[in-house]
Amino acid sequence: MPPPRVPPAAARSAAPAPWIVRRGGLSVAAITVGAMAAARTSRSSAKDRPSYRCTECGWTTAKWLGRCPECQAWGTVEETGAPAVRTTAAGRVSTPAVPIGQVDGRQATARSTGVPELDRVLGGGLVPGAVALLAGEPGVGKSTLLLDVAAKAASEEHRTLYVTGEESASQVRLRADRIKALSDHLYLAAETDLSAVLGHLDAVKPSLLILDSVQTIASPEIDGAPGGMAQVREVAGALIRASKERGMSTLLVGHVTKDGAIAGPRLLEHLVDVVLSFEGDRHARLRLVRGIKNRYGATDEVGCFELHDEGITGLTDPSGLFLTRRAEAVPGTCLTVTLEGKRPLVAEVQALTVDSQIPSPRRTTSGLETSRVSMMLAVLEQRGRITALGKRDIYTATVGGVKLTEPAADLAVALALASAASDVPLPKNLVAIGEVGLAGEVRRVTGVQRRLAEAHRLGFTHALVPADPGKVPAGMKVVEVADMGEALRVLPRGRSRNSTKSAE
Numbered sequence: 480m481p482p483p484r485v486p487p488a489a490a491r492s493a494a495p496a497p498w499i500v501r502r503g504g505l506s507v508a509a510i511t512v513g514a515m516a517a518a519r520t521s522r523s524s525a526k527d528r529p530s531y532r533c534t535e536c537g538w539t540t541a542k543w544l545g546r547c548p549e550c551q552a553w554g555t556v557e558e559t560g561a562p563a564v565r566t567t568a569a570g571r572v573s574t575p576a577v578p579i580g581q582v583d584g585r586q587a588t589a590r591s592t593g594v595p596e597l598d599r600v601l602g603g604g605l606v607p608g609a610v611a612l613l614a615g616e617p618g619v620g621k622s623t624l625l626l627d628v629a630a631k632a633a634s635e636e637h638r639t640l641y642v643t644g645e646e647s648a649s650q651v652r653l654r655a656d657r658i659k660a661l662s663d664h665l666y667l668a669a670e671t672d673l674s675a676v677l678g679h680l681d682a683v684k685p686s687l688l689i690l691d692s693v694q695t696i697a698s699p700e701i702d703g704a705p706g707g708m709a710q711v712r713e714v715a716g717a718l719i720r721a722s723k724e725r726g727m728s729t730l731l732v733g734h735v736t737k738d739g740a741i742a743g744p745r746l747l748e749h750l751v752d753v754v755l756s757f758e759g760d761r762h763a764r765l766r767l768v769r770g771i772k773n774r775y776g777a778t779d780e781v782g783c784f785e786l787h788d789e790g791i792t793g794l795t796d797p798s799g800l801f802l803t804r805r806a807e808a809v810p811g812t813c814l815t816v817t818l819e820g821k822r823p824l825v826a827e828v829q830a831l832t833v834d835s836q837i838p839s840p841r842r843t844t845s846g847l848e849t850s851r852v853s854m855m856l857a858v859l860e861q862r863g864r865i866t867a868l869g870k871r872d873i874y875t876a877t878v879g880g881v882k883l884t885e886p887a888a889d890l891a892v893a894l895a896l897a898s899a900a901s902d903v904p905l906p907k908n909l910v911a912i913g914e915v916g917l918a919g920e921v922r923r924v925t926g927v928q929r930r931l932a933e934a935h936r937l938g939f940t941h942a943l944v945p946a947d948p949g950k951v952p953a954g955m956k957v958v959e960v961a962d963m964g965e966a967l968r969v970l971p972r973g974r975s976r977n978s979t980k981s982a983e
Contacts, residue, residue: 529558529559530558530559531543531544531556531557531558531559532556532557532559533547533549533550533552533555533556533557534555534556534557534708534746535547535550535552535555535745535746536549536550536552536745536746536749537746538550539559540556543556543558544556550745552745586607586726587606587607587608587775588606588607589601589602589603589604589605589606589775590604590605590606590607590632590637590686590728591603591604591632592604592605592628592631592632593628593630593631593632594624594627594628594631594793595793595795596768596782596783596784596793596794596795597624597628597768597782597793599780599781599782600755600768600769600770600773600780600781600782601753601770601773601775601776602773602775602776602777602780603775603776605632605687605728605730606728606752606775607686607726607727607728608722608723608725608726608727608728609722609728609729609752609753609774609775610715610718610719610722610728610729610731610750610751610752610753611728611729611730611731611751611752611753611754611755612693612731612733612741612747612748612751612753612754612755613625613730613731613732613733613755613757613768614732614733614734614735614741614742614754614755614756614757615735615756615757615758615759616735616739616761617734618761619757619758619759619761619766620757620759620766620784620786620791621691621732621757622643622645622646622651622654622691622732623654623658623786623790623791624757624766624768624784624791625641625689625691625730625732626641626651626654626655626658626660626689627658627660627790627791628689628730629641629660629662629665629687629689630655630659630660630661630662630665631660632686632687633662633663633664633665633687634664635664636686637664637685637686637687638664638665638666638683638684638685638686638687639662639664639665639666639685639686639687639688639689640666640668640679640680640683640685640687640688640689641665641666641667641668641689641691642668642669642670642676642679642688642689642690642691643667643668643669643691644669644670644671644690644691644692644695644696644705645691645692645695646669646691647669648667648668648669651667651669652667657788657789657790658789658790658791659789659790660790666679666683666685670696671695671696671697671705672696672697672698672699673696673697673698673699673713673714673717674698674699676690676696676718677717677721680721680725680727684725685727686727686728687727687728687729687730688718688722688727688728688729688730689729689730689732690718690729690730690731690732691732692731692732692733692734693711693714693715693718693731693732693733693747694706694711694733694734694742696710696714697710697714698710698713698714698717700713701713706734706742711747712746712747715731715747715750715751716750718731719750719751731751733747741754748771748772751772752772752773752774752775753770753772753773753774753775754770754771754772754773755768755769755770755771756768756769756770756771758882759786759880760880762880763879763880764785764786764787764800764879764880765783765784765785765794765797765800765879765880765881766783766784766785766786766791767781767782767783767784767819768781768782768784769781769782769819769820770820779820779821780820780821780822781819781820781822783797783819783822785797785800797824798824798825798826798933798937800879800881801824801825801826801827801877801878801879801881802814802825802826802827802878802879803827803878807904808904808905808906808907809904810898810899810901810902810903810904811829811830811831811832811895811896811898811899811904812827812828812829812830812895812898812904812905813827813828813830813891813892813894813895813898813905813909813911814826814827814828814891814909814910814911814934814939815827815828815883815887815888815890815891815910815911815912816887816910816912816930816931816933816934817881817883817885817887817888818885818887818925818926818929818930821929823926823929823930823932823933824881824933825910825933825934825937825939826877826878826879826881826883826888827877827878827879828847828875828876828877828883828888828891828892828895829875829876829877829878829895830873830874830875830892830895830896830898830899831873831874831875831899832867832868832871832872832873832874832896832899832900833871833872834870834871834872835870835871835872840869840870840871840872840873841872841873841874842856842872842873843872843873843874843875844874844875844876845875845876845877846876846877846880846881846882846883847875847876847877847882847883847888847892848883848884851886851888851889851892852873852875852892852896854889854915854917855889855892855893855896855915856868856873856896857917858893858915858916858917858919858963859893859896859897859900859963861919862918862919862962862963862964863893863897863919863963863964863967865897865900865901867900868896868900871900873896873899875892875895875896885924886914886915886922886924887912887913887914887924887925887930889913889914889915890911890912890913890914890915890921890943890960890966891910891911891912893915893963893966894911894943894966894967894969894970897967897970898970901970903970903971904971905969905970906941906969906971908938908939908940908941909939909941909942909943909969910930910934910939910941910942910943911942911943911966912924912927912930912931912942912943912944912945913943913944913945913960913966914945915963918962919962919963919964920961920962921945921946921960921961921962921963921965921966922945923945923946923947924945927944927945927948927949928948928949928950931944931948931951931952931955931957932952934955935952935954935955939955940954940955940956941955941956941957941958942955942956942957942958943958943960943966943969944957944958944959944960945959945960945961946959946960946961947959
């Protein structure tokens with residue numbers, strides 16, 4: 480009998496072990512090995528899985544979203560890769576911690592910019608080491624204002640460095656000659672490289688740096704074009720560090736988007752100490768500097784400026800810009816007092832109604848919110864029984880380019896519309912203050928006493944206000960109204976244009 484045949488080594492290694500049980504064509508060992516490999520792959524893929532970060536506010540997530548749920552911005556969530564988990568050991572402290580009562584607060588005393596209206600918004604001036612961002616639309620006058628600030632702030636003890644990235648040095652010099660903003664201690668440089676700007680800081684050692692604008696400066700260490708999100712973050716971060724280390728005040732100029740928001744990452748507004756908005760109609764003389772964020776003062780102050788051929792000047796009493804001086808009263812006009820921050824301003828509302836030539840009458844507004852005007856039209860038709868407004872073209876506007884957004888102007892808008900519809904002028908020297916509700920009631924607003932005091936200072940003798948106005952200036956007649964029915968009684972009795980047509 481021949482001996483049993485022994486298979487070769489390769490065949491023995493390929494042969495299944497006697498303990499392996501096959502299930503569905505696959506062995507248990509193969510299934511176990513596959514599961515272990517899949518687990519290793521899952522762990523490695525989880526480690527390498529990318530993360531996503533909002534470039535506006537810094538919110539992170541594990542999956543991509545079209546809209547950031549934190550800041551509600553669209554298209555700002557970008558892939559950043561897997562977050563690296565690192566630990567930082569304790570290092571040497573630069574300055575030991577001391578009780579807050581022993582900290583010298585005199586080093587953070589604000590220094591005047593030389594422009595009182597800007598100091599009002601900043602809370603007294605610029606704090607050493609503070610970084611402020613001034614944003615506004617193109618052509619509103621940002622460069623003109625800051626060049627004037629640079630010249631007035633420059634002195635022998637406080638040098639000023641003006642860095643422009645949008646114009647040449649000769650172009651800035653021409654503007655300085657026109658607005659008379661020349662000083663021996665005002666230094667000018669035209670640069671678009673961040674390292675060059677930092678080099679100018681070492682050479683000049685200024686107390687105030689003005690950069691026009693932050694979107695035009697780029698760092699060679701960061702990829703991307705100037706004005707990109709990565710470049711803006713790097714440039715702003717480097718200048719903020721330099722300002723804190725040197726105790727140097729910095730003013731940055733920022734662009735705005737077509738929606739009016741500050742261009743660039745939202746992180747820029749979080750990093751800086753002060754955010755200012757420069758507003759104004761390009762076709763009007765008035766300019767407003769409004770505080771949006773201020774770590775050293777209040778944000779309810781507004782600075783008023785007038786832009787003209789010789790430059791820009793502050794307005795301590797801008798109420799006269801919003802009024803039309805006329806000998807006789809005109810139908811469709813009403814005066815109100817609005818609050819810009821803490822400052823009361825007397826403004827004029829004008830309304831015009833004409834017969835419409837199209838099936839859908841026009842509704843045009845300028846300086847007023849379209850939604851508020853539409854609400855006043857509905858209240859006048861339903862509560863005031865003025866039915867001639869629905870089929871007429873209606874135009875409403877303000878004088879001087881001022882924008883009235885607070886509800887305190889509702890009563891003036893309603894009275895101007897009623898006066899235009901009836902073709903009867905309101906009494907002269909009358910101001911109307913109050914918010915109008917959908918039920919026709921006239922609600923109270925804040926700062927009635929300050930509004931009345933400003934109207935009395937300008938010579939107005941009559942006022943329509945909500946109930947309980949508080950202390951009334953001496954010599955001023957104030958009529959309290961509870962609803963639109965009582966407010967419409969101030970219209971002198973007479974035959975309106977519509978009633979005349981009806982009689983004919």
